[in-house]
Amino acid sequence: MSTSSKLSASSVRSAFSARLTMLREAYGRSVGRPNITRKEFAELLGLEAERYSTYERGTREPPLSVLVEIHTVTGVNLNGLIAGDIDKA
Numbered sequence: 221m222s223t224s225s226k227l228s229a230s231s232v233r234s235a236f237s238a239r240l241t242m243l244r245e246a247y248g249r250s251v252g253r254p255n256i257t258r259k260e261f262a263e264l265l266g267l268e269a270e271r272y273s274t275y276e277r278g279t280r281e282p283p284l285s286v287l288v289e290i291h292t293v294t295g296v297n298l299n300g301l302i303a304g305d306i307d308k309a
Contacts, residue, residue, distance in 0.1 A: 234278050239301055241276050244256060258272055259272075
């Protein structure tokens with residue numbers, strides 16, 4: 221990969237946080253709660269709302285244990301969530 225095509229850490233975090241938001245919203249629709257809040261989703265994951273919020277805002281990256289919990293709750297394919305092909309997730 222050339223230097224010009226490398227993604228910055230902030231752009232990767234930003235893209236991940238956008239996918240995480242999309243996942244929360246899609247999950248909410250799939251369970252009949254189309255307006256599921258960050259707080260409600262965090263509770264499903266067993267997290268404090270503020271901690272989860274940092275992941276959606278892109279200020280922190282979730283540890284592997286949180287990614288596993290996201291998979292357990294939503295069934296999303298983690299490769300899709302992380303790599304960006306959320307449609308195949």
